[in-house]
Amino acid sequence: MSFPFAAFAPVAVIVGALVVGGWVLTTWLRIKHGYPLDGAWGQAVYPKTDDAAMERIKLLSQENAQLRAELGSIKDRLANVERIVTDSSHILDQEIEKLRSPRN
Template identity: 55%
Template sequence: MALAPSIIEAIAPVGVMIALSSTIGWVVTTWMKVKNGYPLENSWGKPVYPNGGGEAMERIRLISQENAQLRAELGSLKDRMAVLERIATDKPSMLAAEIDGLKTKQLN
């Protein structure tokens, strides 16, 4: 049983559009993965990382250093905030006694 030529002529543009949109979607997806640093996949489904060269590795190193510095600064700010919260919420008499205790400790 052969298909009539009119049916083939009606289906062919739909098939071409599906193939074209699939190809464009694949290209755009691959471009976005490369642009944002996500790994590509080989034919076996294993990740393949694009070689960004030395520049990409240098940027990663600099960002990692900055991240470590910001984490250290955030830690010290958290400690300072805890002290300020304790000062604001403690009773004045307890605070005065603690300050006097530190003064006598410093003199010794």
């Protein structure tokens, strides 16, 4: 008794069509949402290096620099608050009085 290949052929065609259709669908979704396409070994097939991507990188770099500067000023302010909280009250009173006295 031999295996009936005629009964297996439609199943193989349906499975093959589903695999190809799934591959096409995932590739389309990746392109639609801006993900880079990968080759067989994970390398980018079409990396985005267009003007819009470069402008976006430039804007993000500028925003990163601004946020780092703001974080630095916040760290300085926090250090002053910590110094005020941890200093003895006598030294703090003297510094406040220095600020209140008129300068010559």
